[in-house]
Amino acid sequence: MEFKAVRGTKDILPDTVKVWQYIEGKAKKILECYGYQEIRTPIFEETNLFVRGIGETTDIVSKEMYTFLDKKGRSLTLRPEGTAPVVRAYIEHRLDTRGSPIRLYYFGPMFRYERPQAGRQRQFWQLGIEVLGTSHPSIDAEVIDMTMYLLQELGLNELEVQINSVGCGVCRPRYKEALIRYLSPFFKDLCKSCKEKLSRNPMRILDCKVCFDLKISSPVMIEFLCDRCKDHFEGVKEYLDMLEVTFILKPHLVRGLDYYTNTCFEIIDKNLGAQDAVCAGGRYDGLVEEFGGKPTPAFGASAGIERIIVALEKQGVDVPSSTKVDVYFATIGSRVKKKVFSLVKDLRKKDISTIFEWNDKSLKASLREANRLRSRFVVIIGDTELNRNQAILKDMETGEQKEISLSGLVNVISNLLRRGCK
Ligand SMILES: [Zn+2]
Ligand SMILES: [Zn+2]
Structure with missing residues (x-):
């Protein structure tokens, strides 16, 4: 079904x-x-x-x-x-x-x-x-x-x-009377629902799209x-x-x-x-x-x-997106993932929106995903980086890459975003 x-x-x-x-x-x-x-x-x-x-x-x-x-x-x-x-x-x-x-x-x-x-x-x-x-x-x-x-x-x-x-x-009653007086000779031209409205609520006829022509020279409320x-x-x-x-x-x-x-x-x-x-x-x-x-x-x-x-x-108004991803983690291997997972929470607690995937993806696939999500930064960490307590920070807007220490990661990203990158 x-x-x-x-x-x-x-x-x-x-x-x-x-x-x-x-x-x-x-x-x-x-x-x-x-x-x-x-x-x-x-x-x-x-x-x-x-x-x-x-x-x-x-x-x-x-x-x-x-x-x-x-x-x-x-x-x-x-x-x-x-x-x-x-x-x-x-x-x-x-x-x-x-x-x-x-x-x-x-x-x-x-x-x-x-x-x-x-x-x-x-x-x-x-x-x-x-x-x-x-x-x-x-x-x-x-x-x-x-x-x-x-x-x-x-x-x-x-x-x-x-x-x-x-x-x-x-x-309004005086106007309704005048309107009924004006519309009555046209009774046969009114649509079915307006025929019913004529005696009870003639002002509604003015709203009718079908009987449009009839109202053009009818009396108007503001004169009453x-x-x-x-x-x-x-x-x-x-x-x-x-x-x-x-x-x-x-x-x-x-x-x-x-x-x-x-x-x-x-x-x-x-x-x-x-x-x-x-x-x-x-x-x-x-x-x-x-x-x-x-x-x-x-x-x-x-x-x-x-x-x-x-x-x-x-009108083609371009509506800005209110959802944003600041950081996407491209981590390689479960040893790395286990080691840096807690960093993700530290970033989020600083109001930095972060996405972390446990599924293994190639670096290329990770960057493609980060692009699709329009992430501002990608943090790349493989075994080599982890062994040196480092991460590669890639700025997705400029394409620029630099190495930063894992312990300073939260502060560096937080400062970069605060400097108007957000
Ligand atoms: Zn009044
Ligand atoms: Zn009508």
Whole structure:
């Protein structure tokens, strides 16, 4: 029997994992620099958390969730997104008492049953950011600026920030009415799923790729904003200007989830084609209350790691490897190996990554292996060297070779690496 990874899942092999470590490393550094703290929530939650938080009528909840009954008959779901679990944790652990606003980020796998495509798997990874406890428009701008900065630091330079406002519970109903009025004469032209959306959630039609043409001259939300929403949106634009973030207004930009209010945004990468959003997010002032918490305004964003990786590849960004081998031991014969084996531990304790093989290899094969591992130095010891308590140190970058005493080996290598060879 031959096993394979399940459709829609992928192994991240050592060659590729360096790209992941690169993204994770940069994200952690930049987000913590902006004062964000990491949160890790479970992979699965009660199914109702997502039904309530994302909305029953969304594609995610109605078609794409990995839902199962556990042995006690409880309905559980592999998390399809990260915001609902973070909000659940925020309320459960009273995180509002630990600072207001509280700035959080997470990094982890999400699960959605979708048709696998380039940059989108059924198990996919997201970097998410959530700020809870403030409605101040500067936070919307801060998160947009921070994610933009991160993507640029990763090496992407064909990015565009698109923003819109989806209003609030006061002004949105008036807009929905206008939209229904505008779309109703075109009812027969709508796709099957949009026909269902028209009366219940007409804004979702703006998101439909099939019914694209219909929306071009439809009424837009920003013309219906109430005074509070208008002020907020003006504020966001002002703070983005202060942070020198260039953005364009996309009056038809909406989010597929029910809990969004006010600002919504996307960062697209122009190299990506149809699936071009590398980061998306917005304000969700109603969700904490929806989950039974105190009314708490919030703003969040998430970025798909697989899609960022596709974008990095398309742009040919050269990702540095974070794994390194400093020293490879080419020792000949078991007498030599037994004698010098303990040196390996001394090197590792000095934070010098070292590889030692007990299998006998010819010197030529050892050097080939050291090359493949991109080892910085090779230590060559045969019987002749051992008898004189010496080793040959070969610098793989310059090809230079020199004899050093075995007793001084650790110090010599340690000093060479410290001098900027690392
Ligand atoms: Zn409003
Ligand atoms: Zn449609």
